[in-house]
Amino acid sequence: MSTVRLDVPSRSVACLAIPSLAFQCELAGRPGLQGAPVALSDEARGRVADANREAAAHGVRAGMTLRDAVGLCPTLHVLEPRPAHVARYADALVEVMAAVSPLVEAAEHGIVFADLRGTEGLYPAIQDVQRAVFAGVPAALAPRLGIAGHRLTALVAATRAGPGATVHVTTEDAAAFLAPEPVSCLPLSVEAVERLRLLGIDTCGQFAALPRHAVEAQFGFEGGAAWLAACGEDPRPLYPRPWERERVVEQVQAEPPLVSRESVLHALEQMLGRALRHPRARHRFVRQVRLRGETERGGLWEREQVLREPVGDRARLWTLLRSLVEYATFPGPLSLVTLELSGLTRESGRQRSLLDVEQTRRREQLDEMVRHLKVRFGASPIARVVDVEPWHRLPERRYALLEYDP
Numbered sequence: 001m002s003t004v005r006l007d008v009p010s011r012s013v014a015c016l017a018i019p020s021l022a023f024q025c026e027l028a029g030r031p032g033l034q035g036a037p038v039a040l041s042d043e044a045r046g047r048v049a050d051a052n053r054e055a056a057a058h059g060v061r062a063g064m065t066l067r068d069a070v071g072l073c074p075t076l077h078v079l080e081p082r083p084a085h086v087a088r089y090a091d092a093l094v095e096v097m098a099a100v101s102p103l104v105e106a107a108e109h110g111i112v113f114a115d116l117r118g119t120e121g122l123y124p125a126i127q128d129v130q131r132a133v134f135a136g137v138p139a140a141l142a143p144r145l146g147i148a149g150h151r152l153t154a155l156v157a158a159t160r161a162g163p164g165a166t167v168h169v170t171t172e173d174a175a176a177f178l179a180p181e182p183v184s185c186l187p188l189s190v191e192a193v194e195r196l197r198l199l200g201i202d203t204c205g206q207f208a209a210l211p212r213h214a215v216e217a218q219f220g221f222e223g224g225a226a227w228l229a230a231c232g233e234d235p236r237p238l239y240p241r242p243w244e245r246e247r248v249v250e251q252v253q254a255e256p257p258l259v260s261r262e263s264v265l266h267a268l269e270q271m272l273g274r275a276l277r278h279p280r281a282r283h284r285f286v287r288q289v290r291l292r293g294e295t296e297r298g299g300l301w302e303r304e305q306v307l308r309e310p311v312g313d314r315a316r317l318w319t320l321l322r323s324l325v326e327y328a329t330f331p332g333p334l335s336l337v338t339l340e341l342s343g344l345t346r347e348s349g350r351q352r353s354l355l356d357v358e359q360t361r362r363r364e365q366l367d368e369m370v371r372h373l374k375v376r377f378g379a380s381p382i383a384r385v386v387d388v389e390p391w392h393r394l395p396e397r398r399y400a401l402l403e404y405d406p
Contacts, residue, residue, distance in 0.1 A: 011126065011168070013238065014114045015146040016097055016133055017158035021110030022086045023050040026079045028140035038077045039069055049081065082298025084336075089141070094241070096136035100129065103240040111158075113151065113238050130166045139164060148174060150234035156181055174232025179205030186226040187236060192219050204230040247342035250275045257296060257333035264293070264334060265325055271339040272321060276314055280344065285310030286317060287343025291324055294338075299331030310345050370404055380404050 018024055023040045027033060037055035039048045048069050051060045058073035070076055090109045097104045100123070103115035116129065123129045130145055137143040145166040146157025153174045157167040169177045181204045183196050195218075201207050207215075208230040216224040228235050250271040258264050268291075275281055287310045293301040303324045311317055321339075370382050383401040390398050 011129075011147050012115065012117050012149050013147070013151055013154040014097070014100070014116050014129060014133070015148075015151075015154040015158040016093060016112045016114070016137070017144045017146065017155070017161075018093070018110040018137075018141050019144075019159065020050045021089060021141075022081055022083075023052070023079075024110075024141045025086050025089050026082070027052070028138060030079075031140070033077055036077055037073050037075060038079060039066075040079050040081060041066060043081055043083070080297070083300035083331075084294035085298045087292075087300055087302075093137065096133060099136065100132050103238060105238045105240050107155075111155070113154065115238050115240065116147070126166060126168050134164065150174065150229070150232065151236050151238065152185070152187070152229045152234040153178060153232055156185065169232075171232065175205075175208060175230075178230060178232055179203060179208070183207050183230075186229055187234075188219070188222060188226045192222065192226075246280045246344050247340060248275045248278045248281045248344070249341075250339045252337045254335055254337065257335040258337065259333045261325065261328075264330075264337065265322060267337055268321055268325060268339060269318065271337070272314065272318060275339060275341050276317075281341060283312075284344045284346065285312040286341045287345060288341075289317070289320060289324075290338075290340040290342065291321070292336075292338040292340075293330060293334040294336040295330075295332040296335045297332065301328065301330050301334070303328065306343075310343070 020040075026040060027038065035054065037052065037058060037060065039051040039055050039060055041047065042049040046065060048060060048062050048064050048066060050062055051069075055069075055073055055076055058076070060069045060073055060076065066078060070078070086109060090106065093110070093112050094104055094106045097112045097114040101114040101116055101119055105113040107113060116123070119129075123132060126147055129147065133145055134143060142163035144158045144161035144163065146154045146159070146161060146169070147166065148154040148157055148169040149171040153169050156178060157169050161167040182202060183204060183206075184193050186193075186204065186207065188196075196202075196207065201210070208227065210227070212224060212227050215227045219226070225235050252267045252271060254263075254267065258267060287307055289305045289307070291301075291303045305320060305324065307320070311320075370380050380403045382404040384404045385399050386402055387399060392398050
């Protein structure tokens, strides 16, 4: 475990893990179910997605049908998933880690990494990091924290930690710490893991005992990276989220919920107008657009679009937003719609030609129009005529129509 002060290399990466985040979110809001057999259904509400220990004691397992689960445990409480609820918790976990370090990666729902390098002055001891992280996470979610010198070691440490506890692994102990873990935790493809198991290699310790050159000969670069990870020297870096200085968020709380697509578009048009009038977005260009719709029962619909070039024109932004909504399938009537404009920039440069200015301008206008049509319809509705066999006696063989793709 941790000491008061530790060497910097052994505390480079922190991993906050909440196993089965969707299940924990539902249990956190229902303290009366503590100690009762509980199962979480999948989104189709036909099978068990997860179950607690009390339900597992009756034979309830993930993947079985709800009918079979209730047959095994008549007192089973079945909870429906609420993706919107889970997404809010997942975003909150990212913000908690962002308060500790500016370099944060959300690997998946319930697992967040943070780069701790450079934070030794703020958090000289592991206990300081633990207090800073757990202060922003509800105890009912049973958070776990792992701290190590590399990514995989920190993740395994977090999964081994108990609820509300922290496991710290030094660089010297990393290989022995990972040795009993299954090879499925390594950054290998499913096919590679199956090949290893056929060879009788089931644990990270057995895998690390192989010569590195032999592993790379069989599995290539992926195998070499996995071998280093099994030795406690995971070479994979963190991929932190882009740092956003400013963003504009607009929301509409609909009462009653929005049922028709036209009502969603009308609300979205109003939000876009308010967002562009916001002082942060005035005379600015937008690089990324994010839409989120939530139902009263916790259903979630999300779309995110990164623009090829920054856009500051309302008409062009509206064309993009409308195309995202027109062909969307919502999980139900939307009670909350959120629009987020991010990646705000001051300028949008475009190289102009010194010669044939008018022709170049018309071609740019045509290209822009085709790009908008492609976003709206999914394919370019414009074609161009090309010569194929101009000498052929049949007119239809002389030319061909090819999709115009700028």
